[in-house]
Amino acid sequence: MPDLLDLPPELILSCLAHLNLTDIHSCLKAGNRVLASVIVNSVLIRYRLELGRACVEESMKQAGNQALADRLASLRTREDNWRNFTPRSRHTVAVDFQTSGIYDLASDVYLVGDRGDSPMPLCTGLKYMVTPPGPEGPEWRRIEAGKPIIDFGVALAEHDLIAMVTYTPHANDPLMRSIDVALIKFSTGVPHPLAAHPTLHIHDVELFRGRPGISIEIVGRNLTLSLLYWADERRDLDTLHVYDWQSGVSKMEPLSVNNTGIVFLTEDTFIIPNSLDASLDVFRIPASGSDAVPKFIHSFNLPELEEGHSILSFQCRGEPNPRSMLNFPSTTTFLPTPQTALLIFTFEVGTRRGSSEHLLVLERPPLAALAALCPFPEGVTDTDWRVWGPPCARWLDAAPLAMNYITIAAGQRVAAIAHDAGRTPAPIVILDFNPMHVEAQREIGLEVVGEDARVRVVEADCDPDAMPGGEDSEQKVEALPFAELNLPWAEPVHSLLPYVETVSTELFDYGAVLLNDANVIGAKFGERYVESLEVLHFG
Numbered sequence: 001m002p003d004l005l006d007l008p009p010e011l012i013l014s015c016l017a018h019l020n021l022t023d024i025h026s027c028l029k030a031g032n033r034v035l036a037s038v039i040v041n042s043v044l045i046r047y048r049l050e051l052g053r054a055c056v057e058e059s060m061k062q063a064g065n066q067a068l069a070d071r072l073a074s075l076r077t078r079e080d081n082w083r084n085f086t087p088r089s090r091h092t093v094a095v096d097f098q099t100s101g102i103y104d105l106a107s108d109v110y111l112v113g114d115r116g117d118s119p120m121p122l123c124t125g126l127k128y129m130v131t132p133p134g135p136e137g138p139e140w141r142r143i144e145a146g147k148p149i150i151d152f153g154v155a156l157a158e159h160d161l162i163a164m165v166t167y168t169p170h171a172n173d174p175l176m177r178s179i180d181v182a183l184i185k186f187s188t189g190v191p192h193p194l195a196a197h198p199t200l201h202i203h204d205v206e207l208f209r210g211r212p213g214i215s216i217e218i219v220g221r222n223l224t225l226s227l228l229y230w231a232d233e234r235r236d237l238d239t240l241h242v243y244d245w246q247s248g249v250s251k252m253e254p255l256s257v258n259n260t261g262i263v264f265l266t267e268d269t270f271i272i273p274n275s276l277d278a279s280l281d282v283f284r285i286p287a288s289g290s291d292a293v294p295k296f297i298h299s300f301n302l303p304e305l306e307e308g309h310s311i312l313s314f315q316c317r318g319e320p321n322p323r324s325m326l327n328f329p330s331t332t333t334f335l336p337t338p339q340t341a342l343l344i345f346t347f348e349v350g351t352r353r354g355s356s357e358h359l360l361v362l363e364r365p366p367l368a369a370l371a372a373l374c375p376f377p378e379g380v381t382d383t384d385w386r387v388w389g390p391p392c393a394r395w396l397d398a399a400p401l402a403m404n405y406i407t408i409a410a411g412q413r414v415a416a417i418a419h420d421a422g423r424t425p426a427p428i429v430i431l432d433f434n435p436m437h438v439e440a441q442r443e444i445g446l447e448v449v450g451e452d453a454r455v456r457v458v459e460a461d462c463d464p465d466a467m468p469g470g471e472d473s474e475q476k477v478e479a480l481p482f483a484e485l486n487l488p489w490a491e492p493v494h495s496l497l498p499y500v501e502t503v504s505t506e507l508f509d510y511g512a513v514l515l516n517d518a519n520v521i522g523a524k525f526g527e528r529y530v531e532s533l534e535v536l537h538f539g
């Protein structure tokens, strides 16, 4: 058999092109000159390495249309734009219709409930607009459910799917309501062709229980939905359901839950925040055909709350969700990879004196790796914050930030602005948790003041060796000065996660900022709802 290295360079290259990044790095380190030169001189491999480093993949639409060198250049421009806060373009979109409170922000689309001229509080359709600039300028389009909608979820990149949760009078009983999920193909507005049944019937419920708060996430064929009837004293209908949305079959007994919010950790595990125990609980979706009970896997405890404090509410999000494929072309060229995407948790803590908002950023890979070790053989069902928190999580000071939205992160970036920026214009702050970007920024400079932004590395706020399990675990953990956060915990908290912080030079008068794959979106509020959106397009 011929040796790999006896082949002509173009064949060596086509072999290498199938390897993953770890293997390519190993080849580089093997110390063979021919191999190294093929790798170093190949635009394809360099492009793949840089896609990997930026933790993005190319969207279907773009792949193959452009020369590799141009794609590589456009990736580098994108990363520079984000780091230096130099948007490529900006445009304003008026929200000139009556919105309802429901909204979502997907990879490249903003969607919001459209009440039209109806005097009813519930909308029967949504309006959406593509966020990156397009040739025809911003345009609102409507997608119709034809029934009152209480919430919705999307899986656009994977399935071109929008799932609308409807709340309609029961056919035979005016005092009952029916809760259903309409499965619609987003691009056409018709029932989704992969769904055997166009709607999933969740349950019937008495009118007096009020409308539930909904969380809905779709990953692969699994659709998870939780309903919480806050207005109802009995909490017996507060449940989480999992369906195979394509067959319409329920995959498990409804799980009784106490909080809204579901966030997928991997394709078949999800986290539900637990305010009673102050923990993040991981569950696995049971395999079809099993005894079909949701499998509790593990609780990751939050730090211990200070005396007299309790968690009032939770919100969470991980964008993008895990996905097994890209099926629907995006207008955006580079899509953050789900495996590395941050999970964001915001919650409100109450005391007798009032309440405060908090913001926790979690890295998916180390937490998924920990959860994969569960169940622990010794029957341990929970892990102390001090063990899992520092390597997986970072607390951010939410007190000065606008916290109206949970859609503030995509991939490994988070956007923030001061909550009173609407009155006193303030910079936009972008935090980038990509460890390779942190590494690169350390080389460029720990703090660089440019024309458009001040960029700095915010290091871990403790010494890894001083953490439990570290070399000096007997020693008291020494906090670095940054750890002066206003937090509701009875113990000091630390993080081993550094990040790159970009603070824009320009000041903005937005009431809040949102972030998706290629854009920061500044929202300006009217009396109650958003009046306009300004899109800063970074690519």
Ligand SMILES: *[C@@H]1O[C@H](CO)[C@@H](O)[C@H](O)[C@H]1NC(C)=O
Pocket: 020, 021, 022, 023
């Ligand atoms: C890369 O591929 C090799 C097999 O060629 C596999 O053993 C390894 O786990 C893969 N690494 C990653 C990060 O996917």
Ligand SMILES: *[C@@H]1O[C@H](CO)[C@@H](O)[C@H](O)[C@H]1NC(C)=O
Pocket: 219, 220, 221, 222, 251, 267, 268, 285, 286, 287, 288, 324
């Ligand atoms: C959906 O759930 C099943 C378990 O029933 C699991 O095997 C699968 O990985 C999950 N995810 C997807 C993408 O279908």
Ligand SMILES: *[C@@H]1O[C@H](CO)[C@@H](O)[C@H](O)[C@H]1NC(C)=O
Pocket: 256, 257, 258, 274, 276
């Ligand atoms: C919800 O709270 C009740 C106690 O009020 C508890 O028994 C139950 O296990 C909780 N459910 C979950 C999923 O945490």
